[in-house]
Amino acid sequence: MPSPGFNPYVPRPIDLPAAVPLQADADLSAIDEAKIFAAPDDPEDWPAWRAALNRWRDEARARIGYDAARYADTSRAARIMHMVWLWDEWLYDHASGRFTVDRYVEGLAEQFGGCDGVMLWNAYPVLGIDPRNHFAYFEDVPELPEVVAAFQRHGIRVYLTYYPWETGAGAEAIDSVTALVSKLGVDGVFLDSSKEGSARLRVALDAIDPALTVEGESRVPLARVADQLMSWGQWFADSKIPGVLRSKWFERRHDIHHVRRWNRDHLDELHSAWLNGTGVLVWEVVFGVWVGWNxxxxxxxxxxxxxxxxxxxxxxxxxxxxxxxxxxxxxxxxxxxxxxxxxxxxxxxxxxxxxxxxxxxxxxxxxxxxxxxxxxxxxxxxxxxxxxxxxxxxxxxxxxxxxxxxxxxxxxxxxxxxxxFPARMALPLAGPKTEATSTPRGMVAVTAPAQDLVVTYRLRETGLYGETPFIEEWKPLPPRLHEIVSLTRPVPALHFAISPAEVTNAEFYAFTNATGYRPARPERFLAHWRDGRPAPGTETLPVTHVELADARAYARWAGLRLATEDEWQVAAEQGKLERLAPLVWNLTESEHCDGRTRFHTLKGGCELHPVVSDWYVESGLLPPQRSVKLLQLGAGLNRSPAIGFRCAIDLIGQEVSAGSFAA
The missing domain is CATH 2.60.40.1180 (Golgi alpha-mannosidase II)
Incomplete structure (x- = not known):
């Protein structure tokens, strides 16, 4: 945790470049784990500095018994990498439910001149909507091997992202990683938030193919340069006079990928990479937030x-x-x-x-x-x-x-x-219009004046409405990261009817039975039902394992629509909503899109999950004003046992007096 005077806009002490001792008898092992070797300010010292770097390299290689065998095949290098959100609208057509790899590759070629490799990012910040871990968000995408192969046909290497912080690095996690590597045919593994992979992971990958690459985040320990051919240069601060990247100097064939993911200006890392002859990571969609390149x-x-x-x-x-x-x-x-x-x-x-x-x-x-x-x-x-x-x-x-x-x-x-900066606005997509002149049976009327509605949310890296929450910050850290913050939204006068409770299994069955509805992507659809209908005894429970398109289809059949996030909050604050058991999140009519990412808002909370993490979507009963941004996934992955919905409709043709507004 940072000190009370922590400034998120400047590098931390551990990110600063290391001074290189220039004395002929200096112990250079002290700089073994530096990120960058700082260059002296005085050009007169540069020859001595270069001599010290050469001596350090020779001594360090001898000290650890360095074996460069894995670097013999230089054809597997991937100098320019892109972090790819698996459900980026360049890569996935949400309307048809199909991946569009050619479109993505064309976009990369047009904007950046192409790339050498992509890291597929799939789960965070959606983790926590139910007990699934991040492996499931790869395992449950049946055509993913074809997606990987399509990138590879374009000459682009593909890397699997693995989160040891979530699943650990034990035998079960390693089995999951290796099963995915084999199934998908990827070229290597990226370790989220870990500088190095376990020896167990390296042995397991070698059993598949010794050429599979492991890439850690931040500085790779010197002893692991031999078996981790790439690393992330995240939070690497250079010296005033451009310095030398330690891992690249130690092993010329090691690829460091410079990245400053919240920056709108990338000149510093581009210059450092160019002088060091090493790689760069482009990350335009950061956890659902647009941080494009100029x-x-x-x-x-x-x-x-x-x-x-x-x-x-x-x-x-x-x-x-x-x-x-x-x-x-x-x-x-x-x-x-x-x-x-x-x-x-x-x-x-x-x-x-x-x-x-x-x-x-x-x-x-x-x-x-x-x-x-x-x-x-x-x-x-x-x-x-x-x-x-x-x-x-x-x-x-x-x-x-x-x-x-x-x-x-x-x-x-x-x-x-x-x-x-090439800004993108996350614009709300217009939902369906439905109107009634009187309150439909089983619904309750809600009236509220124009007001400034206070919304609270947890300050996560995904933001809430498409904003970039940590722009130009060096590294967001608690307590600022994950704190509960609020904003005010101006809301016009409202007059609508809303279902007091969530749509139930029985009600949704009436819809599927009458219409034969089947979604374009059927994965996980009504996964809790049996033989196409609710299990006995669950008819009055809230329907789950539905995503936004499924809920909209039901509402349209019923002559209704989903409640908006503002309507949901106002109705809840007036005490007009019931929550069925088990407690489930409520989808709302709040879809936004910036042309690369789609998302919508969840309200209300859900049953408390047994595993709680600051990096997960929160669970438990939450107050009406709390909102959570849910990134829109494909292949049915948004369908969860913890998410349901309720319906609403506009009320028209009735005069609403000031006295009729609820307090």
């Missing part, structure tokens, strides 16, 4: 990926010199990578726009130098000391890839300069 950052990443692919051998070269060949202006920095005697410099501009010399190198001008990012020739002149000055125009925040000219230069389109 045009400048998308174009920078597109250019980086193109060079990572065309010059892959350079970026895993043993001959890597960080902070190489600088003129010392304090703006432009470079790394030099040599492969088969040919140098490549990755260059970043961390200051204002420059137009002049970026690099000062040994040798002769010869055929000249080019920037492979822009596709343009660079200015190269012999300096008074005999060295070569290389440069040209480089915009603020820009990058370059400098190589010796050879053959015809391929022209490249200009990179976008705009860092404007």
């Amino acid at each position: 045009a400048r950052d998308r174009d920078l990443l597109r250019a980086m990926r193109r060079l990572y692919r065309s010059h892959a051998a350079w970026f895993i070269s043993e001959d890597w010199v960080p902070l190489a060949d600088h003129p010392g202006d304090g703006k432009v920095y470079a790394s030099r990578w040599d492969h088969q005697g040919q140098p490549l410099w990755t260059v970043v501009n961390r200051g204002e726009a420059v137009d002049g010399v970026w690099l000062v190198v040994e040798g002769e001008v010869g055929a000249g130098f080019v920037d492979l990012v822009s596709g343009k020739a660079l200015t190269a002149t012999t300096l008074p000391d005999g060295r070569i000055g290389i440069g040209g125009a480089l915009p603020s925040g820009g990058i370059a890839a400098v190589a010796r000219a050879s053959g015809e230069l391929e022209p490249q389109p200009p990179l976008a300069a705009s860092s404007f």
Whole structure:
């Protein structure tokens, strides 16, 4: 838990780069677990710093008995990764219930120039709506092997997300992981919230295929670099002078994926990745919240990926010199990578726009130098000391890839300069209109004036109405994370009728019996029934194992609609709602969509679940003002034994006097 003075907008002490001792006799084992090796401020210290890094690498490899055998096959690298919400509207058509992998891949190509791998995210923050664990949200999607294969046909590797924090790492959890890996045909496993996988997991995956990749979150322990070929660079703060990523320096073929998931500006991690020749993770839909990338950052990443692919051998070269060949202006920095005697410099501009010399190198001008990012020739002149000055125009925040000219230069389109955030609004989708001139039998009338309705919710990473709750924060932590907060919603005057209790099994059976209704995706539909009807003795219990589309279909057949979240709350606050046993969440007519994610609101709470976690949807009886955002899943996964619904209808043709409003 953070200290009382914790500032969520600045890195924590454990995230800061580690200073490298420069004394010849210094004990360098103290920096074994650093995230980033900080660079000295004084360029005069850079040669000693590089020498210390080389000594640390040699000593650390000997100290742990490093075995690099798993890195022999470099074809399995995945430099640019995307975190993919499994029910993203690019990937899943909610209307037809079909996955659309080609559409998703086309979107990635258009926006980012493609990617090398995707991590499939499937369950959090829906966990807790009932006792299912996160494995079930993979296991119960029958066509998921075909989805994985479709990505792979596009040359994109696919990784399964595994939450050890929820299921543990015991034999039962490992059996579930390996069963899914085998069933789905994925290329590896991502460990949510864990830096390293258990030895048991590695052995189990090796029994399937030793080439399967394990990727941990944050810094991978030095001893595990040998068997975890990738890691997440989340919460990695760089030094003022760009530093070196410890795991990448230790093993050139190790891929770290830089990610700052709540940021709208990704220049810092892009620059760090480019100077370190390592990966980036794009995460546009974060737990159902839109945090898209601006045009400048998308174009920078597109250019980086193109060079990572065309010059892959350079970026895993043993001959890597960080902070190489600088003129010392304090703006432009470079790394030099040599492969088969040919140098490549990755260059970043961390200051204002420059137009002049970026690099000062040994040798002769010869055929000249080019920037492979822009596709343009660079200015190269012999300096008074005999060295070569290389440069040209480089915009603020820009990058370059400098190589010796050879053959015809391929022209490249200009990179976008705009860092404007591409916002998406989560707009409410219009529900059906139903009206009555009098209160239908079995329903109760509710009248309320226009008011500011107070809504409370738990401040989770998914937000409530599409807002980004932790924008630009370094790492959200309790007590701010998961605290109960409130907002005020202006609500017009209401006059409607609502069912006092949830729709029952018997009532829903009357609907299915009369209409023969079957959903497009039948998974889990009425899973608690037997032979197409309620089990004896359950007729008066609330119907469950229905999702929003099923509830809407029933309401439409009954000439009604679902209650909105505001109507539900107002009616409950007036004491006009009953809660049947067992207690179940109530769906509401509150669907929102931002073009990538759909969600709707649950009200009322449900029976208390035996396993309670801050990372789960809350359970138990909740006050009327409490709302919970439920992400809309596909393949029937929203159908739960803990979710039901009730109906409502607008009342019209009656004058409502001020005195008729309930207190």
